[in-house]
Amino acid sequence: MSRDVQANESLFVYVTYIRTTPAELWTALTGRAFTERYWYGMHQESDFRAGSPWQLRFADGRVADTGEIVEADPPHRLVIRWRNVFRPELADEGDSLCTLEIEAVEQAVKLTVTHRVARPGSKFIEAVSGGWPRILSNLKTLLETGEVLMPLVATGA
Template identity: 75%
Template sequence: MSSEKHAPGSAAGDSTFVYVTFIRTTPQALWTALTSREFTERYWFGMHHECDWQTGSPWSLRFADGRIADSGAVVESDPPRRLVLRWRNMFLSELHAEGDSHCTIDIEPVEYAVKLTITHSMARPGSIFIEKVAGGWPRILSNLKTLLETGEVLMPLVVTAD
């Protein structure tokens, strides 16, 4: 899960993170979980997407209080098989300065499960942003998998006074 692995079709100077998991669900149920606010808020620690999921549409990921965490656009939308987002961090200046990344979400039925592959890449070697998403995606996707398979998240949002 190194941020320096190269996905098929990525350039040698890119920073790329790839995560693969198998979830006992259907492609449509996974697509709904990935794109609906109700599901996203449960497994993404209170955050949610704002988007109509049509190719060319604007996309944003927002904190529970409405602040924009990340934004971009839908590059490709092929429900329930593939979603590609242009993605830019909006709340940390050092990450924002790195520019746009691309996040590709591939959904493939495999026997009684679904193979979910997230490929998040940026055309910049040693990207700090890709290093950060390499730490975030496993937590988010573990929550998503557990939610779809059991009805509960693995790591519920813990709110502190800080």
């Protein structure tokens, strides 16, 4: 769901339930080898500690996004200050804040991704509202079946 929450903010929230454990989901969200499988060959570079730098890179090494780990509470919560640097029209919007919350629920884990930008009508939020559902569907399917749902590789085009 993408919407303007206040006159000065754009917000995207996605909730999914995955048959896994919080620890396995944390590893899938932060581990390079696993991330490359569901994020179309892309990977994150960070030690995932508060204050640490963070980057999202294409398979060929180009930087797509940069930022900083704002908060890390494994395996419950991860907050990333996130800026797209690959597409100028998105980079011009400045930093966004991405919060991933992991909560055990019965035999599954509830994953809530909240991505926000302090500006109305954000093109960045519009872009992630199309990307996150594909990425998280791949993640869910990979964790539950061992295979990704959509194995296309990101080209960065």
